[in-house]
Amino acid sequence: MSAERLFKILNRLIDKNTCTAQELAEELEVSIRTIYRDIDTLTLSGIPVITTQGKGGGITLLDNHIINKTFLTSVEQEQIIMALQSIQNTSASSSELVLKLKNLFRKDTTNWIEVDLDDWGMTNNVFEILREAILEKYVVELSYWGLSGKNTIRKVKPARLVFKGKAWYLQGYCLNRKDYRTFKLVRIEKAQITEERFTDILNPPKIISEDDSNYEKVILHFDYQYKMRILEEFMESQIQFLDNWIEVVMEVPIDTWIKGYVLSFGSHVQVIEPTHLRQEVEEEIKKMIENISH
Template sequence: MKSSRLVQILLLLQTRGRMTAAQLAEELEVSVRTVYRDVEALSAAGVPLYADAGHSGGYRLLDGYRTRLTGLTTDETEALFLAGAPGAAAQLGLGSVLAAAQLKVRAALPPGLRPHADRISSRFHLDAPGWYADADETPYLPAVADAVWNRRAVNILYRRWREPTDVERRLEPYGLVLKAGRWYVVAGPGPRTYRVDQILRLDATGEEFSPPGDFDLAVHWAAYQRDFHHRLRAARAVVRLAPGVPLPGPARTDAVVEEDGWTRVTVAIESADRAHSDFLRLGSGIEVLEPAELRERIARTAAELVERYGNPQTS
């Protein structure tokens, strides 16, 4: 709608400063001719819009002019307050800042929209971590966030899964990501991804850095997730399942029911360690055929269990 687009033009110029008609048209997904008409409509309505000529010209608002958020719709108001993540803000040390910002936005809303903001706050609450996982201890999260914000390198002692487990790293933190209740920092060189809760020590260096000019945190994270899921199930195992036993993971080939009623199937696995644990949960309802090292490892575990439980203790 035109009225909504006019408000968008005002807010874009208010937040970004000078913008050309072409930039506004690209942002709003309209033609440059439409932008010209909208600017004329705003000027006719008394909005102090100025056009600067020349190569670096564009439209800008009179210095000091601010518009109130009277263009927000009911749906936009509800979405704005639903997007608030008080838990994450508190972890970053910004809990009071978020509360103050929401208070200011609520005060700027037209009276008719304030009840909708209050309704969202009272009916929806974001709690990201899962039920069966304790909240991660992230004592260095505020320091990492400060390094991200101020573009300062840090030295850390980091605990990883493989040997040697504790390693020292110099990081240039590009951005923070909250995924399923867990904080990750994307940092150069690389960039690479680190779990913030696995940082054992952090020392600020005071050294400034500049991330690559084409780095986009959201784009990088989406690519990282795709690569992670691709690697997650890169290995395969061939197993036989007893009738009624659920498939342990996504199948890679069509399952074949054999003469004894068992099903032979190839499944994708994350690793031999994870498959060892997952397959043992199925007890005698599964037989691992390949890879040989996984079959042998499960056989050793089964033998240990027989030895441990085969001779009942006598009182």
């Protein structure tokens, strides 16, 4: 079942009121049986859709009066519109539907949330490709950059998209590794839907680590002049204000990211734990000095 297709069917019924299963099947490029399954889904969800046989029959959305005054309360109407608004940036077809439902319900709700999935000055269709693959159960092929800086090609059964710790992740079953894996979206150079489909019910574990990395406890001390940056980048539970330093305790992989993060503070940070991270940062500083000297 495709949420995108359900949106399109409901949008079409609101616009035209009545149409045939054949018309919907041709427009959406699916079978008539699939259309009837979608209509059953809409009906079970509480949308008043009926089907009539014979000449002049078809699939019909009950009149506005039933939807507007009997079926949904005013609060429920607003909740539907606000829920759709919250996913407009992840579904190209929902924006028009939101507008039509506003007119149908005679509502002028506040657009209370906006999610922009593009980086500054950049566009990337990876999110939309993965979303489609998840809903339609297609295997995807990823060109992926690991933490080590190595690019690999992975074939994945995509399960879900997760927003965690200021970043988007894809969780899925990696056919290369024969196990569940987590992929950071910004490291996916290219995503392509294959012709291979799957029927498995995927149940990936909660995100604990990424790219098979082991997390370690890291303790850093920062100068107070970086207080605002620390408050923006870490949770309150990770921060402790000491007499002369701001202490941050976190669990992260010891990789190029954490070393680069520490170096970005220059002389205004101390690595308290672990010792080997401090040593690795010192080595990086020596290499930087050598590179600058040449």
